[in-house]
Amino acid sequence: DAKTTQPPSMDCAEGRAANLPCNHSTISGNEYVYWYRQIHSQGPQYIIHGLKNNETNEMASLIITEDRKSSTLILPHATLRDTAVYYCIVSPMNRDDKIIFGKGTRLHILP
Amino acid sequence: GAVVSQHPSWVICKSGTSVKIECRSLDFQATTMFWYRQFPKQSLMLMATSNEGSKATYEQGVEKDKFLINHASLTLSTLTVTSAHPEDSSFYICSARAQGREKLFFGSGTQLSVL
Numbered sequence: 001d002a003k004t005t006q007p008p009s010m011d012c013a014e015g016r017a018a019n020l021p022c023n024h025s026t027i028s029g030n031e032y033v034y035w036y037r038q039i040h041s042q043g044p045q046y047i048i049h050g051l052k053n054n055e056t057n058e059m060a061s062l063i064i065t066e067d068r069k070s071s072t073l074i075l076p077h078a079t080l081r082d083t084a085v086y087y088c089i090v091s092p093m094n095r096d097d098k099i100i101f102g103k104g105t106r107l108h109i110l111p
Numbered sequence: 112g113a114v115v116s117q118h119p120s121w122v123i124c125k126s127g128t129s130v131k132i133e134c135r136s137l138d139f140q141a142t143t144m145f146w147y148r149q150f151p152k153q154s155l156m157l158m159a160t161s162n163e164g165s166k167a168t169y170e171q172g173v174e175k176d177k178f179l180i181n182h183a184s185l186t187l188s189t190l191t192v193t194s195a196h197p198e199d200s201s202f203y204i205c206s207a208r209a210q211g212r213e214k215l216f217f218g219s220g221t222q223l224s225v226l
Binding site for chain 2: 034036038041042043044045046049085087091096098099100101102103104
């Protein structure tokens with residue numbers, strides 16, 4: 001079973017920041033927090049990942065709480081192309097460890 | 112960056128035929144690949160873990176004789192849906208991790224439609 005809980009859907013106005021929450025209260029010390037997104041009929045696309053520090057890349061920022069039990073993905077300036085299902089996943093970084101997907105959050109960017 | 116290539120992108124077949132889907136890691140070696148299935152408006156469901164040179168590990172409820180997985184080289188895994196039926200129609204996705212890399216890379220998926 002997935003170890004994460006996300007709201008099923010969210011709306012965000014175009015140009016505003018989209019903040020997507022994720023709860024992972026049973027995360028283990030060796031597990032990373034990963035975020036992927038899936039646009040309709042495509043394979044999931046990697047966004048960002050982190051262990052305990054906040055992370056930022058060209059796509060998004062990841063804020064992880066100090067107790068690591070929850071995190072927030074931030075898309076700073078949402079565009080219509082960011083409409084997708086966003087998946088928060090926790091997994092060790094070992095190559096052979098499988099990744100189990102939860103239901104994700106369906107993000108609608110409103111024009 | 113690392114790329115996973117999946118082929119074909121879509122396939123339509125008659126009931127009772129077998130369909131093979133290929134998953135290749137283009138610029139890295141993948142001793143382990145993962146196969147997922149996704150039905151409309153649902154999340155990805157892990158079907159099996161493909162291990163190079165050994166038998167695949169199937170998730171509970173996935174028929175190993177129905178979904179044959181072969182991982183004959185470090186860059187290629189194949190999923191064969193045997194004697195396909197309309198209920199096997201789904202979006203199939205493969206993924207792999209490069210050694211020492213923390214990201215899991217996904218193929219673009221294969222839409223299977225069984226008539």
